[in-house]
Amino acid sequence: MTMRHLPLNTWLVVEERSPGRRSPGRRLTVVSKHTTQREAEAERDKRNLGQPKLRFAACIVLEPIAQRMEGRQAPTTLGSAA
Numbered sequence: 001m002t003m004r005h006l007p008l009n010t011w012l013v014v015e016e017r018s019p020g021r022r023s024p025g026r027r028l029t030v031v032s033k034h035t036t037q038r039e040a041e042a043e044r045d046k047r048n049l050g051q052p053k054l055r056f057a058a059c060i061v062l063e064p065i066a067q068r069m070e071g072r073q074a075p076t077t078l079g080s081a082a
Contacts, residue, residue: 006061007033007061008061008063009061009062009063010033010034010035010060010061011033011034011035011036011037011058011059011060012030012031012032012034012061013030013031013032013034013043013044013056014028014030014031014059015028015029015047015055015056016028016055016057017029017055031043031047037058037060040059040060041058043056
């Protein structure tokens with residue numbers, strides 16, 4: 001699943017796989033989707049239990065606001081000029 005197709009505002013458990021010969025860098029595979037942080041972290045902990053190396057992580061995908069704003073400054077950063 002590419003970054004563009006990840007579900008927004010959804011907690012995910014991902015598995016980090018070592019890169020292959022053809023694709024350098026980290027490779028992440030989505031393992032499961034959850035509605036709450038607690039559910040995702042419980043799933044992550046269950047999968048990492050007994051593993052010599054932590055391979056699973058819980059994360060949330062947020063919308064890239066800067067891209068949606070087309071380069072304009074965010075309203076929250078427009079404080080009053082003194």
